Ligand SMILES: O=C[C@H](O)[C@H](O)COP(=O)(O)O
């Protein structure tokens with residue numbers, strides 16, 4: 001017999017999603033913030049420099065460094081100016097790439113980044129968010145710095161990817177087929193983070209999947225759906241970021257990952273994220289992790305091709321309290337301050353000389 005619902009048990013109606021504002025197409029934003037020939041060549045040179053490090057043709061250390069998230073274009077530009085000066089000072093031993101992270105993956109909910117909510121007030125002015133994200137990235141690249149970001153929402157990629165020299169696929173999306181497909185068609189090198197539980201296997205699977213060509217659903221520069229055919233991206237690597245509060249930057253964990261890569265028939269190349277679970281979310285510990293990576297490199301481990309640091313103008317983090325934000329302080333994960341960052345990277349270059 002069919003169960004009857006009494007009047008009081010009427011199921012609640014599921015609210016239909018509402019249609020918000022239209023967004024500009026990637027083509028429109030590329031026209032508004034164009035990349036001229038000189039800048040395009042510079043970005044290509046940045047990509048090539050990163051590929052050379054990954055291929056072992058350049059023995060410098062790749063350093064992806066910058067704010068956990070960009071929330072204020074002015075402080076991002078000031079940070080980029082500082083970093084570009086430092087980049088020139090250490091360029092003989094380090095290739096500095098700036099984190100310009102405009103999308104944030106959240107464990108549950110929270111502010112999702114500049115591209116989503118540029119006014120930091122829940123108004124989610126995404127049209128402006130995309131524009132300001134592209135503008136900041138272009139400014140950073142114009143200063144001569146290679147740009148890194150995490151690509152989270154595949155629809156966002158066509159708005160930004162011509163500006164990117166290095167891309168992360170985050171711990172929460174490394175296992176996603178959609179992200180592996182996207183990575184397989186990027187010109188920039190891609191770092192796949194290990195999973196949030198510390199599992200490295202998903203990042204190794206991701207490298208194999210992204211190395212393949214794919215046909216997948218995508219949007220073109222005019223926002224039309226199409227079938228995208230990719231050739232596969234051979235310039236990818238694992239990023240060890242620790243998991244569930246346990247670090248995985250120490251020699252034993254690095255050796256285990258290197259072996260797993262070899263067994264999968266892949267080049268052993270790794271980046272260590274000095275933040276996240278590797279610092280146990282204490283930004284002050286990032287220096288310790290960096291020192292360990294340098295010790296391992298100097299002891300002969302050439303599989304360690306890069307490090308990542310979360311750093312802003314000022315140390316720590318702050319709650320997102322509209323109208324009461326301190327300039328240059330992260331509103332997502334806690335970061336190293338500029339002076340400490342400069343000191344650590346100057347020392348790192350000195351040790352590698
Ligand atoms: O890198 C930033 C955070 O670790 C990541 O976005 C998750 O943040 P949440 O756990 O605060 O949501």
Ligand SMILES: C=C(OP(=O)(O)O)C(=O)O
Pocket residue numbers: 068101105150169170171172193241276
């Ligand atoms: C979100 C990030 O890292 P993960 O994916 O490792 O948590 C990040 O680097 O900003």
